[in-house]
């Protein structure tokens with residue numbers, strides 16, 4: 001099969017959220033995503049998404065920087081390359097640009113989408129096959145208001161949309177956070193699982209105090225309590241507490257995973273295609289966890305439908321996914337830029353069945369929400 005890459009476009013898209021989403025490092029009123037459109041000489045177009053959270057406050061790449069990286073460095077290196085050889089194209093990019101994993105993830109997704117369409121198979125088939133077609137999806141309670149969070153959880157339990165809720169903490173003091181989480185857990189009882197994500201906000205001393213109280217309150221999982229570089233602190237917390245400790249920011253790709261398993265730093269890894277640099281590096285990260293007996297969780301960078309469904313194809317191909325996923329990004333957004341929004345039903349996200357990602361861009365919506373076309 002012969003086809004070469006003819007163009008790569010990176011489009012900044014701003015979509016409003018259904019409510020403010022408060023994390024320890026940022027409050028989101030909208031999500032900005034970089035949509036990648038990769039065209040080939042056989043007329044096939046692949047789509048991808050490169051998305052981060054809160055500008056530069058979450059990671060080292062910003063949406064504007066990702067677009068610049070793709071336009072200036074990655075796209076020119078890809079033009080003329082074999083569109084059917086994802087490994088070859090990504091190897092070329094690894095020589096042109098160090099790091100820049102989120103940008104590379106958007107490109108790799110577009111290459112896989114195009115190749116799936118070309119061969120008439122879903123992306124999960126290109127990855128070796130889906131061992132599941134549905135994924136459990138939790139919801140993040142992050143309105144910043146305890147009563148509103150409880151109402152939200154009750155609504156989604158009743159709708160059978162989510163039975164696990166993640167609480168974003170670390171913005172306030174430990175005592176206030178513990179009170180907030182304990183109230184929500186007490187209101188929901190055994191009807192729901194409750195996890196917390198501290199997004200690196202605690203010192204080790206604060207973490208010891210906080211986790212002890214959260215464990216007693218019945219919290220099921222503690223995500224990235226301490227700064228990502230402080231692997232020793234994470235290891236000591238994992239050894240000290242029964243409640244599982246999950247690494248998120250601390251485990252970007254396989255190199256971090258190797259260090260973390262060698263130091264017995266975490267019980268669970270949050271996998272994300274964006275921080276790993278794409279679906280294949282995410283799978284390589286998972287392989288290290290599998291070898292070490294570390295449990296897996298399907299994470300999100302709060303991507304829209306394209307990035308979330310790309311993640312879903314990868315997570316469906318994993319041998320184990322003990323902690324389910326948080327692929328709720330599309331549900332946090334007021335609107336979408338794909339023609340058919342992902343299907344969430346009975347606590348699960350359902351993997352689309354069409355070739356490639358199984359998604360199509362809604363051109364009118366894209367035209368409306370793209371930043372360069374708005375006043």
Ligand code: MUC
Nearest residue numbers: 140197199248300302326
């Ligand atoms: C993160 O750090 O996990 C995932 C869900 C959510 O609400 O925020 C993200 C980021």
Ligand code: MG
Nearest residue numbers: 197223224248
């Ligand atoms: Mg996290």
